[in-house]
Amino acid sequence: MKRATSLLQAVLASDNLARAWETGRFNRGAPALIWRKCIEDFPDYARAHWAAQASAVGKGQYWPQAVRRVEIPRARWRPTAASISTVTDRVVQQAIAQVGAHLLFDPTSPSRVSARPGRNAHQAIRQVQAIAARTGAASR
Structure with a gap:
């Protein structure tokens, strides 16, 4: 990936969007049934x-x-309500998540589990149990 000068540029980078599209298209049935569009049509639309x-x-x-x-x-139960986003919105959300995850979750930090x-x-x-045992918090 080319070096992005801002978070927004990182989100909108073509390789990030391509990864977001690949990640987001796993749920193939929802857009076709709910939005009356076939998910295969999204690349042409994009x-x-x-x-x-x-x-x-x-x-x-x-x-x-x-x-x-x-x-x-x-x-055996009542129907479950679900909210389905458009394919475009899912791609944008995934692209943001891919960039944001690197900021929020430092992969080298042992405390991020x-x-x-x-x-x-x-x-x-x-x-948490190990930390509590070390600090004596478990006995309080």
């Missing part, structure tokens, strides 16, 4: 309209579209 979308993001004029509320049927790739909540609990 080629035609992405410059305007990126410009709007850069100027602070981008607003996400309204989400669609749907109910997911459950076998649970909300990181390759780590889990059990490791976080063990770490």
Whole structure:
């Protein structure tokens, strides 16, 4: 990735957006069913309209579209309500998350355990228990 001079440039960098698109297209069925668009059509849409979308993001004029509320049927329980974002909004959100995650989660910090790739909540609990035992907090 080329060196970005700002966080916004890092978010809008073409390689970051491409990774966001690849990451976001795993949920193939929702846009086709909910937004009546096929997710396979997004690359053509992006080629035609992405410059305007990126410009709007850069100027602070981008607003996400309204989400669609749907109910997911459950076998024995009430249906579960879900909110489905547009494909464009999901790509923008993922691109922001990819840049922001590097700022929030320092991969070298041993205290960052649970909300990181390759780590889990059990490791976080063990770490808290070890700290509590070391400091005597467990006996209070």
